Amino acid sequence: MGQEKRITMTDGAGGEKMMAFIRRFVLANFGGNAGEIPLGMLDDSAIIEGIAFTTDTYVVKPLFFPGGNIGSLAISGTVNDLAVMGATPVALSCALILSDGFPLEDLDKILRTMRDCASKAGVSVVTGDTKVVEKSALEGIFINTSGIGKRSQFLDGNIKAVRESRKFSYNWPNDSAVAAGDKIIVSGTVGDHGVALLSFREGYGFESKIKSDAQPLNHMIAKALEVGGITAMKDATRGGVANALNEWAEKSKTGIILEEDRIPYNEAVLTACEMLGIDPLEVGNEGKALIAVVPQLADDVLKALKSTKEGKKAAIIGEASKKCRGVAMRTSVGGLRVVEPPADDPVPRIC
Amino acid sequence: MGQEKRITMTDGAGGEKMMAFIRRFVLANFGGNAGEIPLGMLDDSAIIEGIAFTTDTYVVKPLFFPGGNIGSLAISGTVNDLAVMGATPVALSCALILSDGFPLEDLDKILRTMRDCASKAGVSVVTGDTKVVEKSALEGIFINTSGIGKRSQFLDGNIKAVRESRKFSYNWPNDSAVAAGDKIIVSGTVGDHGVALLSFREGYGFESKIKSDAQPLNHMIAKALEVGGITAMKDATRGGVANALNEWAEKSKTGIILEEDRIPYNEAVLTACEMLGIDPLEVGNEGKALIAVVPQLADDVLKALKSTKEGKKAAIIGEASKKCRGVAMRTSVGGLRVVEPPADDPVPRIC
Numbered sequence: 191m192g193q194e195k196r197i198t199m200t201d202g203a204g205g206e207k208m209m210a211f212i213r214r215f216v217l218a219n220f221g222g223n224a225g226e227i228p229l230g231m232l233d234d235s236a237i238i239e240g241i242a243f244t245t246d247t248y249v250v251k252p253l254f255f256p257g258g259n260i261g262s263l264a265i266s267g268t269v270n271d272l273a274v275m276g277a278t279p280v281a282l283s284c285a286l287i288l289s290d291g292f293p294l295e296d297l298d299k300i301l302r303t304m305r306d307c308a309s310k311a312g313v314s315v316v317t318g319d320t321k322v323v324e325k326s327a328l329e330g331i332f333i334n335t336s337g338i339g340k341r342s343q344f345l346d347g348n349i350k351a352v353r354e355s356r357k358f359s360y361n362w363p364n365d366s367a368v369a370a371g372d373k374i375i376v377s378g379t380v381g382d383h384g385v386a387l388l389s390f391r392e393g394y395g396f397e398s399k400i401k402s403d404a405q406p407l408n409h410m411i412a413k414a415l416e417v418g419g420i421t422a423m424k425d426a427t428r429g430g431v432a433n434a435l436n437e438w439a440e441k442s443k444t445g446i447i448l449e450e451d452r453i454p455y456n457e458a459v460l461t462a463c464e465m466l467g468i469d470p471l472e473v474g475n476e477g478k479a480l481i482a483v484v485p486q487l488a489d490d491v492l493k494a495l496k497s498t499k500e501g502k503k504a505a506i507i508g509e510a511s512k513k514c515r516g517v518a519m520r521t522s523v524g525g526l527r528v529v530e531p532p533a534d535d536p537v538p539r540i541c
Numbered sequence: 542m543g544q545e546k547r548i549t550m551t552d553g554a555g556g557e558k559m560m561a562f563i564r565r566f567v568l569a570n571f572g573g574n575a576g577e578i579p580l581g582m583l584d585d586s587a588i589i590e591g592i593a594f595t596t597d598t599y600v601v602k603p604l605f606f607p608g609g610n611i612g613s614l615a616i617s618g619t620v621n622d623l624a625v626m627g628a629t630p631v632a633l634s635c636a637l638i639l640s641d642g643f644p645l646e647d648l649d650k651i652l653r654t655m656r657d658c659a660s661k662a663g664v665s666v667v668t669g670d671t672k673v674v675e676k677s678a679l680e681g682i683f684i685n686t687s688g689i690g691k692r693s694q695f696l697d698g699n700i701k702a703v704r705e706s707r708k709f710s711y712n713w714p715n716d717s718a719v720a721a722g723d724k725i726i727v728s729g730t731v732g733d734h735g736v737a738l739l740s741f742r743e744g745y746g747f748e749s750k751i752k753s754d755a756q757p758l759n760h761m762i763a764k765a766l767e768v769g770g771i772t773a774m775k776d777a778t779r780g781g782v783a784n785a786l787n788e789w790a791e792k793s794k795t796g797i798i799l800e801e802d803r804i805p806y807n808e809a810v811l812t813a814c815e816m817l818g819i820d821p822l823e824v825g826n827e828g829k830a831l832i833a834v835v836p837q838l839a840d841d842v843l844k845a846l847k848s849t850k851e852g853k854k855a856a857i858i859g860e861a862s863k864k865c866r867g868v869a870m871r872t873s874v875g876g877l878r879v880v881e882p883p884a885d886d887p888v889p890r891i892c
Contacts, residue, residue, distance in 0.1 A: 197643045202673030215648060216669055219656040220635070223665035236667035238632045241592060245634035245687055246670045281589045283596035284571070285685050292548045297566060305570040314574035316587035318567055319597045322553030323890060327680040334636050336596055336687035539674060
């Protein structure tokens with residue numbers, strides 16, 4: 191294997207190449223660090239001393255797109271990374287990195303969106319930082335949000351319910367905790383954000399029908415946790431559903447079998463993906479959670495999800511299984527196809 | 542007052558203009574948010590639900606400089622923002638934003654420095670994010686670190702000691718808590734980081750004698766808190782000592798009088814500042830804390846600081862006083878000069 195000398199876009203694109211990069215550089219230095227859910231587990235948040243902690247930088251291009259802007263991503267993405275760990279988001283940071291000359295009107299719009307989105311999620315932005323650099327050093331604006339959360343009031347009950355149905359050694363849902371038999375739920379239509387962004391950016395003309403799904407999912411997830419039986423949750427951002435499920439399969443050492451017919455899509459997203467030759471399972475979402483649940487409680491969790499605005503199109507799309515390795519999908523015509531983890535994201539700079 | 546339409550470098554430079562920007566844009570949206578020490582108090586960290594939480598993005602140029610690199614800044618700066626609140630740093634995040642083609646050898650050096658610096662501080666990097674963008678969108682690398690901390694084991698005792706000497710309504714040291722009579726200590730020589738960086742960047746030739754002071758201060762600060770009597774602490778980064786003390790004066794509604802002769806400087810920093818026509822008090826430091834202490838305990842705190850490697854050149858440099866407004870300095874020749882908050886930082890992109 192040749193050791194590359196320079197970083198490339200694919201090293202940050204959320205697929206297999208990014209995982210290789212992270213192992214070689216990030217885990218090599220920080221992988222042994224502490225925590226109940228430490229960095230080495232590469233979950234959506236770390237858990238340390240009972241606190242969920244996560245970070246994301248948003249570099250989306252363009253800044254404004256159908257259904258949202260960089261501000262809604264910056265709040266939703268970080269809130270969701272906390273929520274899928276079973277944490278209740280408590281506070282966010284907001285670190286702005288701006289290029290000299292950035293229009294203040296745009297900044298104001300973005301910050302108002304962040305305020306509104308945080309208010310919807312019921313979380314406070316409590317600390318921040320602002321850096322301004324020369325135009326030659328940065329194009330536009332990047333936003334980093336980090337977030338802290340505390341153990342959800344429903345998490346003990348959720349774990350108890352899992353343990354009534356099978357052995358479960360974890361104290362938090364996580365990527366390594368899925369087991370054969372768990373049902374896999376997606377909380378709504380797949381691929382909207384990435385396709386909306388790509389279409390808008392490239393002028394493909396689907397943007398009237400396809401909007402980003404960027405939204406905070408913490409209230410929806412609280413409803414699901416209240417039911418109980420959840421073993422893992424993940425928001426399917428960079429690399430999409432294909433990447434998220436392959437991470438589960440690898441970390442949990444289980445196969446996952448999807449049923450193509452059960453995956454909810456917006457019709458326009460499917461049409462766009464067919465025309466553009468991209469796989470909607472590999473496209474990033476910004477307001478959809480994958481949820482693994484013990485089979486006994488899957489229907490109840492689904493019902494709870496469907497009772498919320500964010501989850502009304504939720505569906506059970508498959509299950510973890512010993513019958514395959516990695517992720518496989520039973521297609522509409524009856525065959526079984528492998529769902530590979532994408533090497534990189536087919537749509538760059540979507541978040 | 543004209544309302545500017547575009548952001549400028551000075552809006553992010555740590556001086557008075559940045560404060561105006563923050564009030565107009567950041568506080569307008571997030572200023573009412575919750576916390577024991579909320580965003581609105583603009584301290585070095587927020588305190589919410591007993592957790593100290595802070596964020597900073599590092600955009601220093603060049604990435605490698607005498608005495609450190611962007612990695613040592615990224616750890617030290619965030620550790621210090623937690624420590625000066627009286628918090629014990631628990632965990633850090635590391636969000637990398639890289640340009641396509643960034644040399645992996647440099648990245649590796651930076652990450653190793655981060656690892657070593659975090660290890661020195663006794664804090665874990667537990668969560669991270671990596672984004673790679675086109676060369677046209679970013680020059681090199683920016684790093685955001687956020688940090689969480691818990692209440693120092695010495696903080697209750699420290700606050701108790703303050704209350705034995707005067708009224709004190711806060712539960713944490715903070716920028717608004719300085720009162721007339723408090724002694725002002727600086728933990729070491731002033732101006733090293735900014736001058737080292739400027740000299741190296743511009744090739745002025747002082748770099749053999751002047752090194753960045755970037756270092757984590759949490760162990761030193763723990764020693765000082767153990768003594769007790771500390772009412773406020775602040776690391777004097779962008780805008781330097783002048784900016785930090787003016788923030789104290791404004792937020793605490795007290796004057797501060799400095800004694801020029803008592804301020805510790807590296808001789809080469811003074812020489813460089815004279816030649817370059819810049820005020821060392823306005824230059825950023827990355828490993829120096831300002832500490833306000835009730836007078837009864839100032840000598841003991843000073844002694845504790847001087848017993849540490851980081852604080853061996855600490856000095857009492859003045860006191861809070863009702864005799865002036867803002868910050869004034871008794872000069873070597875006996876006069877009193879106003880120490881203005883810098884409008885912006887004389888040395889851009891130092892952190």
